[in-house]
Amino acid sequence: MVGREGKHRTKPRGAAPERPGTGLSPAAAESRLRAMDDAFDGFIYICSRDYRIEYMNKRLIERTGRDATGEFCYRVLHERDEVCPWCINDRVFAGETVRWEIQSPKDRRWYSIINTPVRNPDGTLSKQALIRDITDTKRTESDLKHALDRLEHEVEVRTAELQMKNRRLLEEIADRKRAEEALAASEERYRSLIDNIGIGISLISPEMRILELNRQMRTWYPAIDAAEKPVCHRVFNDPPREEICSWCPTVLTLRDGQVHESVTETPSGDGVRNFRIVSSPVLDRDGRVTAAIEMVDDVTEHVRAQQAIAESEARYRAIFETTGTATMIVEEDTTISMVNAEFEKQSGFTKAEVEGKRRWTEFVYGDDLEQMLAFHARRRVDPDSVPRSYEIRFRDRSGRVRNVTMTVSMIPGTRKSVASLVDITARKQSEERLKESERFLTDVIDFLPDATFVIDADGRVIAWNRAMEDMTGVPAGEMIGKGDYEYAMPFYGERRPILIDLALKPDSRYEGTYVSTERQGTVLVGEAYMPALKGGQRYFHGTASILRDSSGNVVGAIESIRDITERRRMEEALRKREEELEHKSRNLEEMNTALRVLLKHREEDKSELEERILSNVKKLVVPYLEKLRKSRLSPEQASYVEILDDHLQDILSPFLRNLGTRHLNLTPKEIQVASLIREGKTSKEIADVLGVSARAVDFHRDNIRIKLGIKNKKANLRSFLLSTF
Structure with missing residues (x-):
């Protein structure tokens, strides 16, 4: 059999013989098998037990560049000199159908493979392989996993922040109770409150209605049924309020989509309760705020404790006023005399292992130590001569090194200093990921099929993709950074505002030069005739949109351009055809009218003739x-x-x-x-x-x-x- 490539091709050994009664000739059966082979959108080959290829379909021949029948499969497919270590021939020739996936070491693409044993007419077995390229599916799965990982990380970071603040509040109240003998009678009550403290969470709609309450919120407000979606400021206050609370952070979040925090004064019977509320937005895929999450701590007792210990010891106040997260008190000889619970967590050491036994120098990594020792000495002579905050590398018990911001202050009237450390490792990683994201977005724009370019708020080109280079003949290197309407030159042969500028600043004079324009919010769509473009006169369809940052500020604009010259030509041809049809239709209507008149006259003549015949017979x-x-x-x-x-x-x-x-x-x-x-x-x-x-x-x-x-x-x-x- 001669294939399309002009080479003599033998029938695949695994092909089934014609069954009696099918009525198909061998040629017809072979043609049907060939059609099934061509319809498969992947690669097919059959090989013998000794790895020699017995058959290859057209797509595989085109992929490898030759018909390699008789050659070893591992050499043809993977350019190896020996059997592939992942080969499953033994399982297939044992009668098993094997479905598996592999990333090819040759082209680094993913493939889905189905290997089945095929019995030949002579009773021997061959292995048939059906191969499909699933690289795009794998990439999609990988992108979804990365997005899920980022979301889980953000949730973990936010949860850790809240837990850190709760632990800090717990430690602060506990230490202050121990420091104030005057508050000994109330210490047990406060400790009981802190040991059983929980975080309340509620979901609030844009109409200020309660959508969900967690267990702690239901404990605080057992009479509220979230299924009824009551208005929050009516049911959270006793007596109810008809207007939104003046201190409410949630209404601000629903308005601007930002995180807000406040401490409330909520009426509760004859008294007032204080809640610390952190409100975060819930956004849909388009970035619109659809609801707000309230994270609520009952800080009533904390507020009362703050008022009770407002005049307590200066050292105690300085420590917790300057504490960000992990906090320690350092003696003049660098010994650590006191640490908080967050320091225990970050360092990996307990208080008993640190306080009075270790020096802060043991936690500083690398060459940061020399400068910090100088700061330590100078701070006790002239506190204003050294920075109050700086970044260092912090080493914990396990040897793990993290980036932290250290804030140091002298305790008034002493030679001691208090230092707080904020872990900024995640921020550093986020900054790096942001840079990677910017590089990724640049690559995405560069490979968009439509000609696309981006300008900043000052009108300078910051992106000019490959399709734009092909359309205009101007390389990106010659256009990036240019302003003063330089990007209009390839299209109009002059510097002038074009669609991307009109999206930022409407101007009816220039919008009128377009064939058509339509504004859809911040998006401007238009069609234009380009007389000066490389390749001759063309028609283009453009879409321009304003770009904003997370705060809603305009930072630039983007425009995508598509050549619609052929479409316009087809539309013009269609319009002419419609005019011809309309003209023919009018002619047919006129002919039909004339025929109806003739038929009417014929019927009238027929009736007159019948009556005349009848009358003449009766008269004559x-x-x-x-x-x-x-x-x-x-x-x-x-x-x-x-x-x-x-x-x-x-x-x-x-x-x-x-x-x-x-x-x-x-x-x-x-x-x-x-x-x-x-x-x-x-x-x-x-x-x-x-x-x-x-x-x-x-x-x-x-x-x-x-x-x-x-x-x-x-x-x-x-x-x-x-x-x-």
Whole structure:
């Protein structure tokens, strides 16, 4: 068999022989197999037990560049000199169908493979492989996983921040209780409150209605049923409020999509409760705020404790006023005399292992130590001569190094200092990821199929993709950084505002130069004729949109351009064709009108002819027939007269039926009477003509008047018949 490549091709060894009764010749069966082979959108090959290729489909031949029948599969497919370590031939030749996926070391693409054993006509087995490229599917799965990982990380970071603040609050109250003997009586009450503290969470709609409450919130407000979606400021306050609370952070979040925090004064019976609320936005895919999450701490006791210990010891106040996260008190000899719980967490050491036993120098990594020792000494001489905050590398118990911001302050009246450390490792990583994201977005724009470019708020080009280079003939290196409408030159041959500028600043003078424009919010769509573009005169469809930062400030604009010259030509051809069809349609309508007029005249002529024939017969034939009937005739002659009358009636009956149809279904006898009345005959004359009594004629006259609707009306029957028949 000769394939499309012109080479002699043998039938695949795994091909099934023609079954009896199918009615297909070997050539037809082979043609059907060939069609099935071509319809498969991947690669197919069959190999023997000793790895030699027995068959390759057209796509695989095109992929490898040759028909490698008889060669080793591992050499043809993977350019290896030995059997692939991942080969599953043993399983397939044991009779198993194997489905698996692999990333090819040759082109680094992912493939889905189905290997099945195929029995040949001689009883031997071969391995058939069906291979499909699934690289795009794998990349999509990877992108989704990365997005999920980023979301989970953000949730973990936010949860850690809240837990850190709660632990700091717990430690602060506990230490202050121990420091103030005057508050010993209330210490147990405060400790009980802190040990059982929880975080309340509620979901609030843009209409300020409660959508969800967690267990802690339901504990605080057992009477609220979130299923009823009550208004929050009515049910959270006792007595209820009809207007939104003035301190509410949630209304600000719903308005600007930012995180807000406040401490409330919520009426509760005869008193007031204080809640610290952190409100975060819930955004949809388009960045619109759809709800707000409130994270609520009951800080009533904390507020009261702050008021009670407002005049406590200066050292205690300085420590916790300057604490950011992990906090330590350092003696002049660098010994750490006190640490908080967050320091325990970050360092990996307990308080007992650190306080009075370790120096802060043990936690500083690398060459940061020399400068910090200098700061430590100078701070005790002149605190203003050294920085208060700086970044260092912090090493914990396990040897892990993190980036932290250290804030140091001297405790008034002592030689001691208090230092707080904020872990900024995540921020550093986020900054790096942001840079990677910017590089990724630049690559995405560069490979967009439509010609696309971006300008900043000052009108300078910051992106000019490959499609734009192909369209204009201007390399990105020559356009990036240019302003003053330089990007308009390839299109119009002059510097002037174009669609991207009009999206930022509408100008009716220049919008009027476009074939059409349509503004859809911040997006401007337009079509334009480009006379000066490389390659000749063209029509283009452009879409320009304003770019904003997370705060809503305008930072630039982006425009994508698509060549629609061919589409416009097709539309023009279609318009001309429609005009031709419309012209032909009008001609057909005129012809139809003329035909209808002709048909109407024909029907009128036909009716007139029928009535004329009927009238002539009745005037010129029927009277003489009646005279013959009344004359002295022999029986034979009378019989001929009757036959002549019957035949005459048969000849006239179609005309009489048409006449009756036009006139209320009159009977044949009534039609005869009506016709004679139209001729001016009296009832007696009609009776003589029809051979009936005058009373019978009067009876028919009455029926005719009834059917014509002129019974009991002052209307002459003959005149009416003349006007209608």
